[in-house]
Amino acid sequence: MINRVYIFDTTLRDGEQSPGVSLNMSQKIEIGKALVELGVDVIEAGFPISSPGDFEGVKTLARELKGVEIAALARANRKDIEVAWEALKEAENPRIHTFIATSDIHLQYKLRKSREEVLELAEEAVKFACEFTSNVEFSAEDATRSDWEYLAEVVIRVARAGAKVINIPDTVGYTVPQEYYELIAFLIEKLKAAGFEESLETGELQLSVHCHNDLGLAVANSLSAVLAGARQVECTVNGIGERAGNAAMEEIVMTLKTRADFFRTRLGEALETGINTRKIVPTSQLVAQLTGMYVQPNKAIVGANAFAHESGIHQHGVIAHRLTYEIMNREDVGWSGSAIVLGKHSGRHAVDYKLRSRGWKLSKKALSRIFERFRAEIKDVLRRIPDEYLEGIIYDEFLSEAYPYRVISAQVSSLYGTSLNPISQVEVEDRRVGRRVAVAVGVGSVDAAFKAVAQALGYRFGNEGDGERLKLVDFHIDALGKGTEAEGVCGVILEDEAGRRTAGLGRDGDIVAAGIKALINALNRLEASREKESELRVTLAKEAEGEPSEPGVQPMCR
Ligand SMILES: CC(=O)SCCNC(=O)CCNC(=O)[C@H](O)C(C)(C)COP(=O)(O)OP(=O)(O)OC[C@H]1O[C@@H](n2cnc3c(N)ncnc32)[C@H](O)[C@@H]1OP(=O)(O)O
Numbered sequence: 001m002i003n004r005v006y007i008f009d010t011t012l013r014d015g016e017q018s019p020g021v022s023l024n025m026s027q028k029i030e031i032g033k034a035l036v037e038l039g040v041d042v043i044e045a046g047f048p049i050s051s052p053g054d055f056e057g058v059k060t061l062a063r064e065l066k067g068v069e070i071a072a073l074a075r076a077n078r079k080d081i082e083v084a085w086e087a088l089k090e091a092e093n094p095r096i097h098t099f100i101a102t103s104d105i106h107l108q109y110k111l112r113k114s115r116e117e118v119l120e121l122a123e124e125a126v127k128f129a130c131e132f133t134s135n136v137e138f139s140a141e142d143a144t145r146s147d148w149e150y151l152a153e154v155v156i157r158v159a160r161a162g163a164k165v166i167n168i169p170d171t172v173g174y175t176v177p178q179e180y181y182e183l184i185a186f187l188i189e190k191l192k193a194a195g196f197e198e199s200l201e202t203g204e205l206q207l208s209v210h211c212h213n214d215l216g217l218a219v220a221n222s223l224s225a226v227l228a229g230a231r232q233v234e235c236t237v238n239g240i241g242e243r244a245g246n247a248a249m250e251e252i253v254m255t256l257k258t259r260a261d262f263f264r265t266r267l268g269e270a271l272e273t274g275i276n277t278r279k280i281v282p283t284s285q286l287v288a289q290l291t292g293m294y295v296q297p298n299k300a301i302v303g304a305n306a307f308a309h310e311s312g313i314h315q316h317g318v319i320a321h322r323l324t325y326e327i328m329n330r331e332d333v334g335w336s337g338s339a340i341v342l343g344k345h346s347g348r349h350a351v352d353y354k355l356r357s358r359g360w361k362l363s364k365k366a367l368s369r370i371f372e373r374f375r376a377e378i379k380d381v382l383r384r385i386p387d388e389y390l391e392g393i394i395y396d397e398f399l400s401e402a403y404p405y406r407v408i409s410a411q412v413s414s415l416y417g418t419s420l421n422p423i424s425q426v427e428v429e430d431r432r433v434g435r436r437v438a439v440a441v442g443v444g445s446v447d448a449a450f451k452a453v454a455q456a457l458g459y460r461f462g463n464e465g466d467g468e469r470l471k472l473v474d475f476h477i478d479a480l481g482k483g484t485e486a487e488g489v490c491g492v493i494l495e496d497e498a499g500r501r502t503a504g505l506g507r508d509g510d511i512v513a514a515g516i517k518a519l520i521n522a523l524n525r526l527e528a529s530r531e532k533e534s535e536l537r538v539t540l541a542k543e544a545e546g547e548p549s550e551p552g553v554q555p556m557c558r
């Protein structure tokens with residue numbers, strides 16, 4: 001049997017069936033183009049009979065997208081098939097996808113038809129679709145809850161009627177991997193016995209799978225079916241779709257690639273898809289953004305944490321050799337940036353690695369000093385620790401004598417229920433020039449206080465006023481503890497006009513005061529680093545050079 005696994009992407013049809021998702025035409029086109037670049041084999045563009053919007057969506061994608069098959073869904077009736085064809089006909093390679101349910105539950109309660117009637121409807125639908133194109137797919141909806149012998153009868157009848165792809169959906173996410181394997185293997189045997197052995201071997205006739213994730217098994221079931229001989233997988237980007245969603249495309253593709261040693265044909269050839277895996281993350285992010293279905297951080301492959309290492313032991317391993325804790329290369333799926341994330345559980349190796357990657361060379365003694373401060377002052381305070389905070393510790397440890405600023409007093413008046421904006425007055429000291437007072441109005445209390453501090457010290461945020469312009473790259477406030485008396489922790493990251501970034505932290509029972517402390521901390525670090533950082537780097541590097549280096553460990557982490 002062929003070693004190619006065809007990826008049938010149904011993000012724009014079943015994915016769009018996710019409650020709350022509705023894509024407009026330009027969004028469909030944007031996703032369609034991204035799917036072509038990703039390298040999917042078939043794009044199911046919609047269900048044309050369902051609405052004029054869906055019809056137009058399929059028609060437009062059929063016209064615009066090249067180098068990919070475009071499929072459209074149709075119930076097993078002439079009208080649906082005619083309308084589907086009308087929408088599809090300009091496509092380079094159009095596919096009519098017609099379906100009808102085969103389980104007794106659906107027959108009895110939904111279709112109110114006998115098995116014989118459904119068998120005939122399925123056959124007629126495929127024959128009718130074949131009058132428009134030879135590229136016809138048939139789906140036996142709710143196949144996994146259907147009687148196997150009856151299902152086999154339907155499958156053979158639609159194959160004889162001309163279907164090139166026969167899909168065996170797990171419509172309600174009911175099956176389990178072993179059972180699904182057996183079902184697919186059973187149907188293949190039945191098709192072979194009915195004379196389709198050669199067509200299955202050459203791929204002229206394919207069995208397809210379409211799994212839903214109600215029990216969290218959609219990907220496992222799809223892969224199990226592939227092992228049994230299915231050669232088309234229907235899936236969606238990020239696994240979006242009806243209820244708990246469909247099988248996630250990225251998980252299917254990366255499992256086949258990562259475990260190419262396991263997913264093989266009978267003859268030992270590795271199973272392959274045509275996906276350009278480096279496009280997986282950008283496509284995932286596009287789909288998340290346009291559908292509003294955001295990806296959970298721990299989602300495999302495309303979640304923000306999927307390749308992030310925060311705990312010290314793992315970080316040490318990954319720094320020593322990526323393969324200790326990574327089974328895939330993050331760049332192969334389109335991630336960039338560092339895999340090492342500083343946080344509560346980070347250790348000394350990670351701190352050293354981060355500082356080295358920012359050009360700092362530290363002796364063991366200096367690293368210990370930085371690590372102890374990191375442990376004492378930051379680990380339990382910030383949930384995610386951008387690298388700038390680590391560098392801030394170096395400044396606090398070695399350059400604090402060069403810090404020029406101090407807040408003498410600050411006040412903010414803000415009243416709820418008036419049309420007046422909050423106003424802040426601050427008195428600060430720049431030890432190079434003396435005391436300064438400034439007053440500023442802001443959108444909120446923190447904004448007013450930040451503007452007043454900036455103005456007093458000769459900076460500005462935004463376009464208004466004089467002074468050097470600063471960008472507030474990051475600002476956040478967390479509570480340490482619970483209740484209204486909890487201490488507030490504020491973190492800020494500033495960027496100056498030359499692109500130098502510094503972070504600041506402040507803690508106080510009053511969140512505005514915590515903000516002012518954080519801002520002054522960041523400004524002090526900015527001024528001191530501008531003046532003394534180059535010198536400090538050289539001094540610390542010399543101290544480090546005097547030490548014998550540790551043998552053996554070459555950082556391999558990217
Ligand atoms: C498993 C899946 O994902 S299947 C795809 C599901 N997607 C959708 O349903 C989204 C788009 N659907 C729609 O816009 C609408 O349901 C439409 C336009 C298709 C049909 O709307 P309506 O004509 O109002 O029918 P309604 O949706 O209430 O009921 C479905 C009808 O189709 C029939 N039907 C359902 N599946 C099939 C089928 N595969 N083949 C033939 N008839 C079918 C039902 O028996 C029912 O018929 P009835 O009206 O004679 O009782």
Ligand SMILES: CC(C)C(=O)C(=O)O
Pocket residue numbers: 014099139140141142167169170171172210212
């Ligand atoms: C129409 C079919 C393929 C479907 O979406 C399902 O059964 O879930």
